[in-house]
Amino acid sequence: MEGSAKVIFVLGGPGVGKGTQCQKLVQEHSNFVHLSAGELLRGARAGNHRFKEVIESNINAGRIVPSEITVELLREAMINQGWAAKRFLIDGFPRNEENYETWNRILPEVEVECCLFLDCNHDLMVERIRSRGGGRSDDDPEIVKKRLVTYEEQTRPIINRYQSLGKLRTVSSEGTLEEVYQNVLSALEIS
Numbered sequence: 434m435e436g437s438a439k440v441i442f443v444l445g446g447p448g449v450g451k452g453t454q455c456q457k458l459v460q461e462h463s464n465f466v467h468l469s470a471g472e473l474l475r476g477a478r479a480g481n482h483r484f485k486e487v488i489e490s491n492i493n494a495g496r497i498v499p500s501e502i503t504v505e506l507l508r509e510a511m512i513n514q515g516w517a518a519k520r521f522l523i524d525g526f527p528r529n530e531e532n533y534e535t536w537n538r539i540l541p542e543v544e545v546e547c548c549l550f551l552d553c554n555h556d557l558m559v560e561r562i563r564s565r566g567g568g569r570s571d572d573d574p575e576i577v578k579k580r581l582v583t584y585e586e587q588t589r590p591i592i593n594r595y596q597s598l599g600k601l602r603t604v605s606s607e608g609t610l611e612e613v614y615q616n617v618l619s620a621l622e623i624s
C-alpha cells in the first residue's frame with residue numbers, strides 16, 4: 434500500500450453516539466472518511482462472507498468478533514477508499530487487546546493520530562439505543578446488557594492504554610448532538 438493513511442480511532446460504549454459524530458465530521462470536513470467496524474461486520478454478515486456465521490454468533494452474543502476478520506474488513510475498506518492522504522475515522526475499533534495487537538501486527542505502517550473517546554453514563558446509552566429504531570438484532574435489551582459488560586471489561590482497558598500513550602481525547606457525550614460535536618472539534622483541534 435502506498436501513501437500515508439492517518440487514523441483516528443473512535444471509542445465509547447454502545448449507543449454513545451460514535452456513528453452520529455463521525456457522520457457529522459465527514460459531512461463538514463471532506464478529508465475525513467468514516468469507517469464503522471460494526472457496519473462493516475453487519476455488511477459481511479448480510480453478504481457472502483466466509484465467516485458470516487462467526488460474525489452473526491458473536492454480534493448476537495454481544496461479544497467481539499475475532500480480530501483477523503475485522504482488521505481484514507477495515508484494511509479492504511481503507512484500500513477501497515483510496516489509501517493515501519485520507520484521515521480515517523475508525524468507529525468502534527479497537528475493542529479489545531486482541532484487536533489492538535492484530536491491528537499493530539497487520540497495519541504497523543498506519544499512523545494512529547489519537548483515540549477519540551466519547552464518554553457517557555450507561556443509562557443514557559441504553560436510552561439512546563432504545564429510541565434509535567432501525568431494528569438492529571443486537572439492540573435487543575438483553576444483548577445490550579451483554580454489550581455493556583463487554584465494553585467495560587474489554588474496551589475500557591484499551592481506552593486506558595491510549596490514555597497512557599498520551600493519545601486519548603475525551604469528550605462527554607451527554608450533551609446535545611451539537612454540543613458534543615463542538616467539543617469533538619475542540620478535542621481534535623479542528624477550527
Ligand SMILES: Nc1ncnc2c1ncn2[C@@H]1O[C@H](COP(=O)(O)OP(=O)(O)OP(=O)(O)O)[C@@H](O)[C@H]1O
Binds near residue numbers: 607
Ligand atoms: N448527543 C446526542 N443526543 C441525543 N441523541 C443522540 C446523541 N448522539 C446520538 N444520538 C442518538 O442516539 C442513538 C445512538 O447513536 P449512534 O448510533 O451514533 O451511536 P453509536 O455509538 O454509533 O452506537 P453503536 O455502538 O450501537 O453502533 C441514535 O439514535 C442517535 O441519533
Ligand SMILES: O=c1ccn([C@@H]2O[C@H](COP(=O)(O)O)[C@@H](O)[C@H]2O)c(=O)[nH]1
Binds near residue numbers: 497498525
Ligand atoms: O471492531 C468491532 C466492532 C464491532 N463488533 C461487533 O459488532 C457489534 C456492534 O458494533 P457497534 O460498533 O456497536 O456498531 C459489537 O457489539 C460487536 O459484537 C466487533 O466485534 N468488533
